[in-house]
Amino acid sequence: QLQPAESGGDLVHPGGSLRLSCDPSRFTREYYAIGWFRQAPGKEREPVSCINSDDGDTYYADVVESRFTTSRDVTKKTVYLQKNSLKHEASAVEFCAADIEQLARAGAADVPKEYGNWGEGTEVPVAS
Numbered sequence: 001q002l003q004p005a006e007s008g009g010d011l012v013h014p015g016g017s018l019r020l021s022c023d024p025s026r027f028t029r030e031y032y033a034i035g036w037f038r039q040a041p042g043k044e045r046e047p048v049s050c051i052n053s054d055d056g057d058t059y060y061a062d063v064v065e066s067r068f069t070t071s072r073d074v075t076k077k078t079v080y081l082q083k084n085s086l087k088h089e090a091s092a093v094e095f096c097a098a099d100i101e102q103l104a105r106a107g108a109a110d111v112p113k114e115y116g117n118w119g120e121g122t123e124v125p126v127a128s
Contacts, residue, residue: 004034004098009122014088020122022079022096033103034079035115036070038124040090048094050109051079052102059109086126093121 008020022034035050049070050059058070067085072078079096097115101108108114 003117004096004119006094006096006119006122009094009124011125011127012083012086013127014086016086017082017084018086018124020081020083020094020096020124022081022098022119024077024079024096024098033099033101033109033115034070034072035097035099035103035109036081037095037097037112038092039095039121040092043090043092045095045112047110047112049081050104052104054102057102057104059104059106061110089126091123091125094124095119095121 004022004024006020006022010018012018024034032053033050036048037045038048039045047061049068051070051072053072069082071080096119098117099115103109103114
């Protein structure tokens with residue numbers, strides 16, 4: 001099964017920034033949504049953001065509080081998640097997920113089962 005591939009995970013410090021990338025290029029369908037989720041040890045997978053590939057509509061979870069930006073590079077078929085003003089929180093694995101449906105709206109973007117394909121995740125440890 002085709003999987004998107006995350007990259008960019010690195011040690012982060014509270015107040016710092018991080019940019020994650022998701023490469024869904026192995027998808028043959030032109031239109032899709034890419035969502036970002038994070039999962040801390042022992043916790044459920046939490047939604048972060050989503051972007052539609054054709055119209056660029058975005059969704060952000062309330063906890064993001066305008067600190068994050070998801071964007072797409074149409075030429076490279078890569079989706080980015082820029083995270084700024086990082087809070088002091090548990091280390092987590094960040095996942096990107098892809099689907100052939102446009103999901104960037106509440107009630108879809110924030111539901112893990114709406115996405116048909118998941119990457120293996122990239123670890124984002126948080127400095128204590």
